Amino acid sequence: MYTVMRVKSLGYLLMAWLAFVAAPSALAASLPDFTELVEESSPAVVNISTVQAEEPSQANSFGAPNLEDIPEMFRHFFRNMPELDSHPRRAPESLGSGFIISEDGYILTNNHVVKGAKTVLVRLNDRRELEAEIVGADVRSDVALLKIDAENLPVVRIGKARDLKVGEWVLAIGSPFGFDHTVTAGIVSAKERSLANETYVPFIQTDVAINPGNSGGPLFNLDGEVVGINSQIYTRSGGFMGLSFAIPIDVAMDVADQLKAQGHVSRGWLGVIIQEVNRDLAESFGLDKPAGALVAKVLPESPAQTAGLMEGDVITSFNGRAIALSSDLPHMVGRVKPGTEVEMNLVRDGEKVSLDVVVGLLPEEKPSLNMQPEPEPATLSRLGLKVEPLNESYRDKWNLRSGVIVTEVSEGAGASAGVVSGDVITMLNGKQIQTVEQFAEVVDALPTDRSVPMRIVRRGSPLFIPLKLAE
Incomplete structure (x- = not known):
């Protein structure tokens, strides 16, 4: 009996040992093998170095840019390397990546x-260094097209970023800190991310380790196809923190084709200033949920004005695509060819409306909307606000047709909503404000059981805010 039990015990131990030994092999078998992808794709990835034009007013004593001038959260991870000897001063050198x-x-x-x-200068995989011509560059998408004088070069295969799935494996090849052809891997963390000041690119978010020098390098899927250009990181320290962003290759190739053909990029333009729809605004506009792009201003003589879009409309879909966040709209519009007619769905006064709009050409420069108000004495209202009629000076500065000027804010619903002195109230609860007397009538009729939308113009910029009176 003892012998049988001992044999069984030894059998269990053997099985446990075999399972322990087999576990790493099973884990390895479940992970992707990147070796063939790297061997095939690396020859088409290049190192890019530049000699920058000297700009003393923007450089510190080491010839490097002041970090204070770079936004902390979303900063391009390309940086100029400091020169240890500032006498004599050299033009800064920079490092990045690219692909053929x-x-x-x-x-x-x-x-x-x-x-x-x-x-x-472009350094190829075979160690050749060639000077490159900048064919064209696009600031809004952060894409540049270069050309070197060479033939029969290895090239990458172009994929489709729209086919990517969240959780899918991806791989980057670049030159972080000047270390050529460094390979890092991770997964797609999210798609169509909109970043601050980057309104025309629906970024791919990944957790691939990206560092200074990876800028401009390719992001590959497991089929060895380029699906993005590594462009930005989210960082507090300047180093990798697990949040990397790539420009979708579909966007980049469209930009490259236009740069090659005409030297510049043409984008669609709607002509609206929009804002996010939060929970309180959704309630005030009678929406089921906080989604869409709230139109805070329709620019004069714009495609939006021609189509009949109005301030206070909430655009819920554009060209057949739903809008979850207001930041989704600019890159949807930007990718439409100017002159194309598309359908918009929106909510106006609680009702669903459909409009057809002919998308225009995005102007090179945006009109200035930042002008300072000139407060004057005023008339008291029920909201704890003092207001006065809109004068000619304000009309001319901000191109306003109607509204009342807030000249003093005391405790009350107005202050709670965030109204400040100098704001111009142009709309309240769906009513255009023409005079101080009409404003008082609209305020007297406001409900106390829910939020209502108030449109203001602050220093030239239009904005909707939710206003709620205490019961």
Whole structure:
């Protein structure tokens, strides 16, 4: 009996040992093997170095840009390396990455890698160094197209970013800190991310380790196809924190084709200023949930005005695509060819409305909307606000047709909603405000059981805020 039990015990131990030994092999078998992808794709990835034009007013004593001038949260991870000897002073050198998209020498990289460069040098996989011409660059998408004088070059295969799935494995090849052809891998964390001041790119978010020098390098899927250009990181320290952002290759190739054909990029334009719809605003506009793009201003003589779009409309879909966040709308519009007619769905006064709009051409420069008000004495209202009629000075400065000027804010619903002195109230609870007397009538009729929308113009910028009176 003892012998049988001992044999069984030894059998269990053997099985446990075999399971322990087999576990790493099983785990390894479940992870992707990147070796073939790297061998195939690395030859088409290049190192890019530039000599920048000297700008003493923007450099510190080491010839490097002041970090205070770079936004902390969303900063391009390309940086100029400091010079230890500032006498004599050299033009800053920068490092980045890129990839070859045609056998005759066209290369994609980031605009910020080559911006302000006097000379751009491309180092190939075979160690050749060639000077590159900047064919064109687009600031809004942060894409640049370069050209070197060479033939029969290795090229990457172009994929489709829209086919990516969250959780899918991706791989980056670049030159972080100047270490050529460094390979890092991770997964797609999210798609169509909108970042601050980057309204025309629906970024791919990943957790791939990206560092200074990876800028402009390719992001590959497991099929060895380029699906993005590594462009930005979210960081507090300047180093990798697990939040990396890539420009979708669909966007980049469209930009490259336009740069190659015409030297600049044409984008669609609607002509509206929009804002996010939060929970209180959704309630005030009678929406089921906080989603869509709230139209705070319709620019004069714009495609939106021609189509009949109105301030206070909430755009819920554009060209057949739903709008979850207001930041979704700009890159949807931007990718539509100017002159194309598309359908918009929106909510107006609680009712669903459909409009057809002919998308225009995005102007090179935005009109200035930042002007300072000139407060004067006023008339008291029920909201704890003092207001006065809109004068000619304000009309001319901000191109306003109607409204009342807030000249004093005391405790009350107005202050709670965030109204400040100098704001111009142009709409309240769906009513256009024409006079102080009418404003008082609208305020007297306000409900106390729910939020209502108030449209203000602050220093030239339109904004909707939810207003709720205490019971």
